[in-house]
Amino acid sequence: MSIITSASGSSCWRGLDYYKNKKIKNIKKLNNNEYTSIVSGNKDYNVYLNLEHPRKSTCNCPLANGKRIICKHIVATYFSAVPNSAKNFEEEQEKLQQEYEEYEERQYKNAIDYLHKMTKKELIEELVYIFDYAPEWIYTDFVRRNDIEG
Ligand SMILES: [Zn+2]
Known part of the structure; x- marks a missing residue:
């Protein structure tokens, strides 16, 4: 410690x-x-x-x-x-931040790859789930961009 x-x-x-x-x-x-x-x-x-x-x-x-x-x-x-403890702390934090960003980038890329492998039925189920649980603007934006009427 x-x-x-x-x-x-x-x-x-x-x-x-x-x-x-x-x-x-x-x-x-x-x-x-x-x-x-x-x-x-x-x-x-x-x-x-x-x-x-x-x-x-x-x-x-x-x-x-x-x-x-x-x-x-x-x-x-x-x-x-x-001596150097402040510098080392900042460098370590920068490194961690960078590693985290790289991790997030890889995860995003893997998620996109996964989407490409899903069937249409699976994609629809996933989108319905997102409409139900994501902030409402995601659904309303989808409706607006696709001119879907009520
Ligand atoms: Zn104190």
């Missing part, structure tokens, strides 16, 4: 924002695994960062205080403490 995998996606992105906007003040390295900092948000929050045991990290903001939650202040401190 790392700080990033222990934090929610939203804490990671907001932590990155805080890091880029230089909200981390007074970061201190206690040893190779432990840091303290003050992060300015609505107020100044005291962060303790533990790289070896992420869940032992603490912050006295309302979200994380007294809980084992990795908040955006802890993530921001992590990005500030570990």
